Amino acid sequence: MELLRMSKAAKRLGIHPMTLRQWALDGKIPFTWVGRERRFSSVDVENMKRGSDCATSRPRREVLYVRVSGSSGQESALEAQEEELRATSTGAIVKVVRDRGSGLRENRPGLNRLLAMVSDGTVTVVRVTHEDRLARFGVGWLKRLFAVYGVTVEILHPKKLGGRDELLEDFVSLVTTFAGRLYGMRSAENRKRLLAESGQCGDKSEAV
Numbered sequence: 001m002e003l004l005r006m007s008k009a010a011k012r013l014g015i016h017p018m019t020l021r022q023w024a025l026d027g028k029i030p031f032t033w034v035g036r037e038r039r040f041s042s043v044d045v046e047n048m049k050r051g052s053d054c055a056t057s058r059p060r061r062e063v064l065y066v067r068v069s070g071s072s073g074q075e076s077a078l079e080a081q082e083e084e085l086r087a088t089s090t091g092a093i094v095k096v097v098r099d100r101g102s103g104l105r106e107n108r109p110g111l112n113r114l115l116a117m118v119s120d121g122t123v124t125v126v127r128v129t130h131e132d133r134l135a136r137f138g139v140g141w142l143k144r145l146f147a148v149y150g151v152t153v154e155i156l157h158p159k160k161l162g163g164r165d166e167l168l169e170d171f172v173s174l175v176t177t178f179a180g181r182l183y184g185m186r187s188a189e190n191r192k193r194l195l196a197e198s199g200q201c202g203d204k205s206e207a208v
Contacts, residue, residue, distance in 0.1 A: 003032060003039040012045050023048075027131065027155030030140045047147035060091030063123040065114055067099040067133045074100075081129045088156060094123050103136035111135075118151045127154045 010017040024031045024038055029048050031038040066081035068074040082096055095117065099110025111134075117123050126146060128134050134153070135142060143153050 002042040003034065004042055004045060006038055006040070009040040009045050013049055025158050027153060027158040030143050044144065044147070047144070050150075060125060061094045061123045062089055062091045062125045062127055063094055063114060063117055064089075064096045065099070065110065065126060065128050065134060066096065067101070067103065067108075067110065069102055070100065081133065084129055084156065085127050089127070091125065103132050103134075118146050118149050121149065123151060125152055125154055127156070129156045131155050131159055 004012070006017050006020055010020040013020065020029070020040075021038070023029045024040075029040065030044050031040050033039075064082060064085040066078050066085070068077050078098055082098075085096075086093065097110045097114050097117075099108050101108045114126065118126065126134075131139050134155075139153075146153055
């Protein structure tokens with residue numbers, strides 16, 4: 001795999017470099033920061049080129065993916081994401097997939113349904129409001145997997161960070177997520193300890 005400069009990648013795609021830059025900002029093609037310069041995988045460029053060649057023969061079929069981290073509540077957040085995606089839709093909406101759970105969890109029911117729809121050819125476009133709704137990490141791998149099936153990912157509000165700022169944001173996300181999990185584990189352990197102590201106290205009082 002070769003990392004291409006923007007000018008070379010644009011030439012292979014037959015487009016202007018500014019068009020490619022906009023595609024990158026819109027989340028239509030993955031890229032990697034090398035210093036302050038965007039670089040594009042030759043694999044992604046070829047997939048994008050093949051997708052452009054057959055785009056006219058395939059009707060646009062969208063699946064809207066919305067997610068919240070909590071296991072309950074937050075219905076308004078799910079509805080807001082769906083409403084925003086529907087308002088900007090330019091094709092037939094096949095399904096709206098709702099998910100609950102951390103973006104670090106790989107085994108999410110909604111994500112599994114989404115993967116099945118991509119692999120069986122039900123949809124041609126996956127749309128999300130923000131990249132982290134799809135996953136906290138590994139979105140680039142998902143895009144490449146989807147591209148194998150001729151499916152593109154569209155992010156309504158793509159990240160505009162780069163380099164150190166983006167790395168810092170990812171680090172904060174990791175710390176926040178694992179701190180929450182650790183707090184939950186400690187809370188569960190404390191509850192078990194208190195229950196055990198309560199049981200011991202009850203046994204002592206009965207013995208007296």
